[in-house]
Amino acid sequence: MGLLSNFFRGSENSSDIAKNRLKVAITSDRAVCSPEIMEQMKIDIIQVISKYLDIDTDGLDIRMTKTELEDSNQTINALLANIPIREDSRNFRKNR
Amino acid sequence: MGEVIVITSGKGGVGKTTTTANVGTGLAMLGKKVVLIDTDIGLRNLDVVMGLENRIVYNLVDVVENTCRIKQALIKDKRYENLYLLPSAQTKDKTAVSPEQMKKLADELKEEFDYILMDCPAGIEQGFKNAIAGADRALIVTTPEVSAVRDADRIIGLLEANEIRDNHLIVNRLRTDMVKEGNMLSSDDVVEILAVDLIGVVPDDEQIVIATNTGEPLVGSDSKAGKAYMNICKRVLGEEVPFLDLEETKGFFEKFKAIFKRS
Known part of the structure; x- marks a missing residue:
């Protein structure tokens, strides 16, 4: 499943999605105001x-x-x- | 003069208490005099993880309220005579203790012990403030999940705001197979996001569940998690220890099976 589903979903896997979402969330959390x-x-x-x-x-x-x-x-x-x-x-x- | 280390995470259920039990026991195995303090008032847990729940007479609140002396409340570990536990109270709530009282207690224990480990409750309210009050440094526990990492970032900010800057990260319950598939954040990803020095990576290991069932921390055992915890203890002491290769060492047959399981 792993390989095939990755292939069909395109290059971005779920850990990349997690990383990007986290970066955005944390940047706004860190803003003081x-x-x-x-x-x-x-x-x-x-x-x-x-x-x-x-x-x-x-x-x-x-x-x-x-x-x-x-x-x-x-x-x-x-x-x-x-x-x-x-x-x-x-x-x-x-x-x- | 001892050192006070707070073990904290923000999010609940990521392994603070297990980490406290294992790091504390490991430091004792390495010859240090250690006391573990369960600061989660109302939700006592460290005693059962350590397998000492039957020996509790007095607790943290009794000590702070001067109902007993510190020595009377300290429970000696089953296996290591230089390891002690100060259990939390089960019937009170967080407001029973103040940060000032915790600081005073930590300062007193520093005279007697090499390491004082504070097992912090989840959240950022009074329980957290109590746990960090006397801390010199922090071990931040997180799992490779968005919720836990985000909370860890918040905690790091709060620690820094409270002048606690000697902070290290433990990535807990990592699954190398999932990291490889691209379905779990790697420890490098987490370090990059949080920008804190890594002090250990603990693999997701069923032996942890078994160790908790029996109330005997597995630090120092031959399991992957046991080795990972011992390495963390050595790094806490300032030793440079290379990070473990957590890769599963599968035999030919298992690899073959794994291929079929995947498809």
Whole structure:
């Protein structure tokens, strides 16, 4: 059964499926913030930065990541924010 | 000064108590003075796995509440005189003991013993907090299943949050035949997902069931699981031991039979 059913089911076997499902589940488990809190934080960050810079809110990307500390092998959770600034940001400040 | 090791998993039924019994007995066989503490208040189990259920007079709650002295509650093992069990209470619940009390108890036992093994209950509530309170390091037991691995990841996070960073993984009940067929996570897969150092792989072995039936841990015996547990004990002591080849060594006839069973 084993060989044949693997052949007909395609290349992915059940342990690969398990591994992939686990990776996804664990990544979201590990995130320190719930999606609701992340969304609220995003709105707050936009508000604060918009006071000083003209930012592209559509291109904004904020998420939790793992990062390795330079001086030790410890990995820590980090908030990664990629906030694109619009070209005419300088004028934006001048005009205020 | 002794060391406190908590044996934990998050999920129930993955083999924490069996692991505690075998690792504890193995360490005693290697000449260490060991005490096993069953911290699962209300669901006492380690005593039956060790075959010591008939000798209980006092328990963990009695010690913490000062109803008796520690020495009065410790039960000496049947086979090894440097191995002791502090049984859990069967009639109380988790709230009968606090993490502070457990820490104090662990510190006192450290004076007397080389290793104090805490058998942790399933879950992440008070029982877990009690079990890890005094721990210096942890052995995380998991089986190669999605539910157990996910819970193990949660437990590792909680251990780290509680400043317990000397953590090692035991992959229990591995079936090499299923791994080969691609129908079970391998120990490498589990290590990759959890990113914790592996300290042992215990094969799914029917001898474990028999050992539990008779109340005699099989560590050190000739069975695959018995050897795997002894290797874990040596690694706990810091020895470098190569991992066992868990591959089934089948004779020609069995291989032949296996081919037919599969189809």
